[in-house]
Amino acid sequence: MSDFDVLVVGSGPGGQKAAIAAAKLEKRVAIVERRNMIGGVCINTGTIPSKTLREAVLYLTGLNQREMYGQSYRVKDEVTVADLGIRTQHVIGREVDVIRSQLSRNHVAVLTGSARFVDPHTVDVIDELGRDVKVSAEKIIIATGTRPARPASVEFDGETIIDSDGILSLPVVPDSLVVVGAGVIGIEYASMFAALGTKVTVVERRERMLEFADLEVVEALKYHLRDLAVTFRFGETVAAVERRPRGAITLLESGKKIPAECVMYSAGRHGMTGELALEAAGLTADDRGRIAVDADYRTEVPHIYAVGDVIGFPSLAATSMEQGRIAAHHACGEPLHQIHPLQPIGIYTIPEISFIGRTEDELTKAQVPFEVGISRYRELARGQIIGDTYGMLKLLVSPEDRSLLGVHVFGTGATELLHIGQAVMGCGGTIDYLVDAVFNYPTLAESYKVAALDAMNKLRRVAKFEL
Numbered sequence: 056m057s058d059f060d061v062l063v064v065g066s067g068p069g070g071q072k073a074a075i076a077a078a079k080l081e082k083r084v085a086i087v088e089r090r091n092m093i094g095g096v097c098i099n100t101g102t103i104p105s106k107t108l109r110e111a112v113l114y115l116t117g118l119n120q121r122e123m124y125g126q127s128y129r130v131k132d133e134v135t136v137a138d139l140g141i142r143t144q145h146v147i148g149r150e151v152d153v154i155r156s157q158l159s160r161n162h163v164a165v166l167t168g169s170a171r172f173v174d175p176h177t178v179d180v181i182d183e184l185g186r187d188v189k190v191s192a193e194k195i196i197i198a199t200g201t202r203p204a205r206p207a208s209v210e211f212d213g214e215t216i217i218d219s220d221g222i223l224s225l226p227v228v229p230d231s232l233v234v235v236g237a238g239v240i241g242i243e244y245a246s247m248f249a250a251l252g253t254k255v256t257v258v259e260r261r262e263r264m265l266e267f268a269d270l271e272v273v274e275a276l277k278y279h280l281r282d283l284a285v286t287f288r289f290g291e292t293v294a295a296v297e298r299r300p301r302g303a304i305t306l307l308e309s310g311k312k313i314p315a316e317c318v319m320y321s322a323g324r325h326g327m328t329g330e331l332a333l334e335a336a337g338l339t340a341d342d343r344g345r346i347a348v349d350a351d352y353r354t355e356v357p358h359i360y361a362v363g364d365v366i367g368f369p370s371l372a373a374t375s376m377e378q379g380r381i382a383a384h385h386a387c388g389e390p391l392h393q394i395h396p397l398q399p400i401g402i403y404t405i406p407e408i409s410f411i412g413r414t415e416d417e418l419t420k421a422q423v424p425f426e427v428g429i430s431r432y433r434e435l436a437r438g439q440i441i442g443d444t445y446g447m448l449k450l451l452v453s454p455e456d457r458s459l460l461g462v463h464v465f466g467t468g469a470t471e472l473l474h475i476g477q478a479v480m481g482c483g484g485t486i487d488y489l490v491d492a493v494f495n496y497p498t499l500a501e502s503y504k505v506a507a508l509d510a511m512n513k514l515r516r517v518a519k520f521e522l
């Protein structure tokens with residue numbers, strides 16, 4: 056008999072939810088995690104620290120209050136790394152505590168160390184002192200996540216030339232920062248440092264950033280970031296980064312030189328499969344360390360599953376959790392639903408972005424007709440009260456049946472507000488519901504009604520012309 060029914064490797068969102076789901080089904084469950092990494096990248100180096108840092112930046116800089124109290128308004132003149140770190144460490148500590156308590160309440164055994172396959176049903180758990188213990192399980196769920204990808208040509212030193220993990224241990228808030236890569240992580244950090252007053256330059260090989268998001272929203276974000284003195288270098292490739300006494304010089308292939316105190320590479324992430332000895336289990340990973348799975352998150356070895364960032368797109372905490380739960384249910388023979396195809400995206404830039412469904416570009420390309428309904432925060436009482444005069448909510452509506460094809464939000468509370476649209480879309484609702492519904496006043500949620508009315512009026516106008 057195996058030591059456990061289900062063994063989970065990695066305690067990030069995917070692993071955690073898999074372990075809890077299996078434990079709720081009364082299975083004997085263990086989770087393997089390295090020391091000081093309970094909660095995974097999500098809690099320790101990724102989602103939670105970055106989102107807490109953002110909250111600390113917004114509070115201490117007073118950025119969101121300047122519309123009301125003037126451009127010189129600040130809660131603290133010199134924001135230090137210590138100011139930012141206090142809040143981050145506090146939240147990480149609490150979150151780790153919550154996860155430990157959930158695992159223990161559900162009788163999930165926590166095995167500390169790094170897991171390595173010995174055979175398809177056995178892993179060796181090796182701690183930092185080299186001591187090991189072999190454990191066997193009927194089913195194994197790999198949820199080992201990713202680490203920042205580091206180009207071999209760049210000399211990372213953890214202080215001047217860093218990756219996104221290095222942001223959390225910077226000794227000071229740099230005066231100037233080059234961000235290489237305008238993906239979600241790169242742009243989120245670029246906007247936080249710009250808000251702190253750091254002179255930020257973003258270098259991106261592609262001509263656009265966040266090309267999967269609504270173009271109008273991305274343009275609005277770029278406008279705001281430029282207003283915070285961010286310089287964009289699109290269509291540019293980094294040729295070399297040279298360390299100098301006062302920082303580093305980033306050389307671009309176009310010949311430009313960008314001096315900065317710090318350079319942060321945000322050049323994608325690599326699956327954490329190198330230490331797993333996958334071959335011993337009969338598994339392989341691709342050249343980016345990712346493991347292939349089927350619709351039920353099963354690998355090519357049927358009793359071994361993989362979930363979360365280690366399987367690639369969309370690499371979000373939210374989806375990783377759901378994948379973990381589904382994989383555990385499948386592994387335990389529990390009837391299950393597939394993951395819902397409608398998935399929200401939240402981008403915690405300053406200001407934030409969130410969307411669900413399709414963009415205008417996607418619909419146009421697919422020749423799907425749509426009407427646009429827009430609400431601007433400045434026309435909402437709540438927008439004026441909170442001093443957000445730039446936010447907006449956009450509904451993309453089918454003229455055929457008035458259903459929602461996409462919802463795009465930019466500005467305060469975007470990532471929360473989006474879920475109203477998600478609920479309407481998920482339940483097959485139309486803008487008729489939003490037009491007829493009464494919303495609390497004054498709220499930002501009211502923007503749904505305003506945007507729905509806007510779309511309805513435009514549809515009515517088309518109908519009149521067609522008479």
Ligand SMILES: Cc1cc2nc3c(=O)[nH]c(=O)nc-3n(C[C@H](O)[C@H](O)[C@H](O)COP(=O)(O)OP(=O)(O)OC[C@H]3O[C@@H](n4cnc5c(N)ncnc54)[C@H](O)[C@@H]3O)c2cc1C
Pocket residue numbers: 064065066067068069070071087088089092093094095096097098100101102103105106168169170171198199200201219240327330331362363364365370371372373374375401403
């Ligand atoms: C800076 C940053 C910001 C982000 N912001 C957001 C956001 O706002 N919203 C969002 O939804 N997502 C965000 N993400 C992505 C999110 O963090 C990931 O999608 C999520 O953490 C993936 O979860 P996971 O379960 O795959 O495991 P991870 O959280 O990656 O954790 C994997 C764990 O496995 C452990 N592990 C690896 N190998 C072994 C081994 N051999 N033995 C034992 N343990 C092992 C690791 O120690 C780690 O703790 C962000 C990521 C980063 C880096």
